[in-house]
Amino acid sequence: MSETLKNPISVKIGQSISLYGRITELIENNDEAKWLIQELNNLVDESESIRQMIGMAKECEDCSMSGSGCCGKDMENHYGVEILIINLLMGVNLFKGGHNKDSCYFVGEGGCILRVREVICVNYLCNRIYSRIPLKNIILFQEVSGRGLDTLFYLEEKIKNYILCKIPENAVSHEEK
């Protein structure tokens, strides 16, 4: 089992909040990271507006309301600290989840509370979507969301390999590792 899957979400949320302040300071001094965050924000807005426009958002909302949504229990365990930090940087309150013990922790009152999601959540489309949304519209959505995933990958790598290395080893407590 990967480290990401083993680490309970409450621990990872605690780690991301504890690192958030230091990451914000470091990002302020890094033009590429600032650009990636802006670009990711724009792509998330664009893909969300396409989801609404092509009717996918409504399908998922109706499906979730009827209790057959795909945001199942333990899905949150696919999330690592880096993507949680990115969500914090985009203004997400990670404590607004946990509304239904039988669903993913990140399900909040109005659906998923995250602004940036892992590939497993972004890429999954069920038969209902494929049967009700024209393929050309699905492809339009996938093209923009794919660009968002590429940008997310670069940003996560930056946080992992560059920004976190700049934090002195002894500044991260044993519990945070």
Ligand code: SF4
């Ligand atoms: S992707 Fe399919 S299963 Fe998941 S919420 Fe949307 S309609 Fe429901």
Ligand code: SF4
């Ligand atoms: S879309 Fe959000 S709520 Fe649904 S499984 Fe993914 S992280 Fe959880």
